[in-house]
Amino acid sequence: MSDEVLLDRDGATAIVTLHRPDAGNAFSTALKSALVEALREVGSDDAVRAVVLTGAGSVFTVGQDLREAVQALQANPARAGDTVLAHYNPITLALASMPKPVVAAVNGTCVGAGLGFALACDLQVWASGATLATAFTGVGLTCDSGVSASLVRAVGQARASRLVLLGESFTVEQAVGWGFAGEVVPADQVLATARTLADRLAAGPTRALAASKRLLAAGSSRSLAETLQAEAVEQSALGLSRDHAVAVEAFLNRTAPVFTGS
Template sequence: MTDQPVLVDRADAVATVTLNRPDRRNALTVEVKEALVTALAGIAEDTDVRAVVLTGSGSAFCVGQDLGEHADALEEDPATAFDTVVQHYTPIVTALATMPKPVVAAVNGTCVGAGLGFALACDLRVFAAGATLGTAFTAIGLTCDSGLASTLPRAVGEARARELVLLGRNFTPEEAVTWGIAGQVVPVDDVAATAAETAARLAAGPTLAYAESKRLLAVGLDRSLADTLGEEAVAQARCGASQDHAGAVTAFLNRERPTFAGE
C-alpha cells in the first residue's frame, strides 16, 4: 500500500477516503490532518462524487492525536501546541458534517478521541463488531475537541455524554447503537463491503434532497418550531424545483423506479 498519509479512491460516484498509518493505528499527525483537510475539501467540491466513505487502514479506524508528535509540540511551544484544533480538527469535522453529499464512516476498528469525533460527524456509520470506542480526552487531562461536545450529547443524551467524557470509559459498538449512536454493527470483515454498498445506494439517490436534509437536521434542535417550519418551506421549494423531483413524481405515477441525477 502507498505510503501517502491519506488515500482517496474513486469508484463510480463514491469516493473512499482512507487514513493510512496502519502501523500507528492511524494516529493523527500534522501530515495526516493536512492531507485529510485537502482531500475532504476536494471531494466536497467534486460534483462527480455523490457519496463518501471515511475509513482507516489496518486494524484501527483512528486512535486520535499522535501523542508523540503532540509531546514534541508541547516541548517546543505550549502556547501553540493546540493550534491544530482550529487549523485541522475544525475544518475536518466541518467538511464531514456539512458537505452537500452523504458521508459513511466505515469504523473498521478502534475509534477514540478525535477518531470518534470524525465518526460522529459523518451521516451514517458501519461499526466492526468488537471495535473499541471511547472519548479518551480526560485520560490525558484534556477536554473535548473534534465536535464531540455537540455530536455526542445529540446522539446519546446529555447525561450519557457526561458519563462517557468525564469517566472516559471505553464502550462497544453494540452499546453505542443501544444508546443512540445510530449505525450498523457487522463482522469486521464485512465493514468495507457494507459501507461501500451503503454509499453506492446513497450515490444513486436524490443527492440534492440529501444536501438539504443534512443542512436542516444539523440545526433542527437549535431552532424554534417556527424557524424550522420556515426553513423547511424554503428547502422544500428548492428540492421541488429540481429535475430529480419532477422525474421521481413522473416515475411514481408510471409505477417505475425513479433515477436521480442530482439536478
C-alpha cells in the same frame, strides 16, 4: 496530498482512507492536513455524490499522535493546541456540512477525535467488538471535533458526561444500546457494508439529501416556526429540480426514477 490519506473514486462514490496502519492511523500533522484537503476535494467535486471514511488495517484511529504532541509542546507550548483550529475543526465541519452524504466505516478501535469524526458523518457502520473511547481527559484535555455536542445527541447528557469525564473505554455494542445509530457487522464486512450504503446514496437525489442534511443539522436549534419556514424554502427550491420532476414522472409511470443529482 500525503500518502497518509488515500483517496479513491469508484463511480459516484469516493473512499477516503486514513493510512497510517503501523501507527494505528494516529493523527499526525501530515495526516490531518491531507484529510482536510481530501474532504474539501470530494466535497466540491460534483461527480462525487457520496463519501466513505475509513481506516487502513484493523483500526479506525487511535486519535492524536501523542509523540508528535509531545514534540509540539516542547517546541512551543503556546502553539501546541493550534491543531484544533487548523485541523480538527475543519475536518469535522467538512464531514458534517458536506453537501452529500458521508458514511463512516469504523473498522476497529475509534478514539478521541476519531470518535468525533465518526459521529460527524451522516451514517455509521461499526465493526463488532470495536473499542471506543473519548480519551481526552486521560491526557489532560477536553473534547474536540464536536464530541461535546454529537455525543450528547447520541447518548444523552448524563451518559455523555460519564463517558467524557471518566474517559472509560466502551464497546460498540454498549454504544448502540445507549443510542448510537448504525449497523454493527463483522470487521471484515465493514467497508463492503459502508460501500453498499454509499452507493445507494450516490444513486439518490443529491440536492434533496444535501437539503435534508442542512435541515436536520439546524432543527434542534430552531423554533417550530423557523423550522417550518426553512423546510418551505428548501422544498420550493427542490420542487424546481430535475430529480423531482423525474421522480414524479416515474411514479406516474410506475417505473424507478433515475436521479442525476440535478
